[in-house]
Amino acid sequence: MCSSDLTAVNVLRSLREGVTTRQTDTISRWFAKARRQDPDAAGLALLFADFVAATGSHDEVVKIYRDLLAREDISPHHAAVVANNLAFQLAEPETAEEAGKLIEDALAELGPHPDVLDTRGTVMLAAGRPQEAVADLEEAVLAPTAAKYLHLASALARQQQRDKARSALAKAKEIGFTPGQLAEGDRRRLTQLDEILAE
Numbered sequence: 001m002c003s004s005d006l007t008a009v010n011v012l013r014s015l016r017e018g019v020t021t022r023q024t025d026t027i028s029r030w031f032a033k034a035r036r037q038d039p040d041a042a043g044l045a046l047l048f049a050d051f052v053a054a055t056g057s058h059d060e061v062v063k064i065y066r067d068l069l070a071r072e073d074i075s076p077h078h079a080a081v082v083a084n085n086l087a088f089q090l091a092e093p094e095t096a097e098e099a100g101k102l103i104e105d106a107l108a109e110l111g112p113h114p115d116v117l118d119t120r121g122t123v124m125l126a127a128g129r130p131q132e133a134v135a136d137l138e139e140a141v142l143a144p145t146a147a148k149y150l151h152l153a154s155a156l157a158r159q160q161q162r163d164k165a166r167s168a169l170a171k172a173k174e175i176g177f178t179p180g181q182l183a184e185g186d187r188r189r190l191t192q193l194d195e196i197l198a199e
Contacts (some may be wrong), residue, residue, distance in 0.1 A: 002005075007075075013168070014045075020157060024055050025199075027049075027051060031044075031048050031051060031173060034175065039180065040062070040073070040077070042073060042074045042078050043078070045064065045067075046049075046068065046081065047079060047083060048064065049061050049064040049065055049068065049082075049085065052064060053085075053089075056181075058089065058184050058185075061089060062086065062089050065082050065085055065086035065089065066086065068082045069082055069083065069086065069127050073136035074119065075145055075162075076109055077109065079105075080105065080106045080108075080109035080110045080134055081106070081110070082105070083102040083105045083106040083109075084102070084103060084106035084110070084115070084116050084119050085119075086099075086102055087099040087102035087106065087119050087120075087123055088102040088119045088122060088185070089185070090102070090125050091119070091122040091125070091126040091185060092129070092185065093121045093126055093128070095124040095126075096123060096127035096128075097124065097127070099123045099127075100123050100124075100127060101112045103119050103120045103123050106119070107120065110141070114130070114141075114142060114143035114148070115140070115143075117136045117137070117139050117140040118136070118137065118140035118147070118148045118151060119138060120136045121133040121134070121135075121136035121151055121155060122137075122151050122185075124136060124144070124155075125151070125154060125158065125189075126156050130155045130156075130158035130159045131159060132160060133151075133155035133158075134155045134156060137152040138150070138152065138153050138156050141168075142170075144171070144175060146172040146173075146175040146177035147172075147174065147182075147186060149168045149169065149171045149172035149175065149177070150169065150172045150177065150182075150186060150189065150190060150193070151186075152168045152170035153158070153165045153166075153169040153172065153193055154189045154190075154193050156168055156190065157196040158196070159198060160193075162196070162197060165193065165196070165197060168177075169193065169197075
């Protein structure tokens, strides 16, 4: 897999809403060729999971992450990255317990990296623990992204801190928040946030 393939995945992730079938088909062919050449490469499988996540198939990306975690040849670092990513995908009330175990595994290996704290905060929110979510997410936004501010706004709103939630959402918009670029779970979080702020 060459660096242009990684760039293509990043572009797809940033565009999400405006991606064409032709673009995704082209990148799919690149991945198919790379996987034929090196079918056992864990790094390639992780990058492919990012591609699937960027193109919107939640169930498929969850399966890919689970398959990666089951591999015996994956490095501890890669396993922790996969655990973090899978925890984020599973940050829903019905799967929050599993997500919590995964994110603790990721933290044990990667430490309190802002992206990992963002995932843990999102998992805590899904588990109905908004106060703990806010604590993690306030640290996570020290390395700010629009998604992190959305997660913080969601947690603040769940604690009925509407003014702070509106401020966090405004910061997300300043950074470049675009609803069409959101992952499936974040779209649901935005809907719930809008409903709380409209009360």
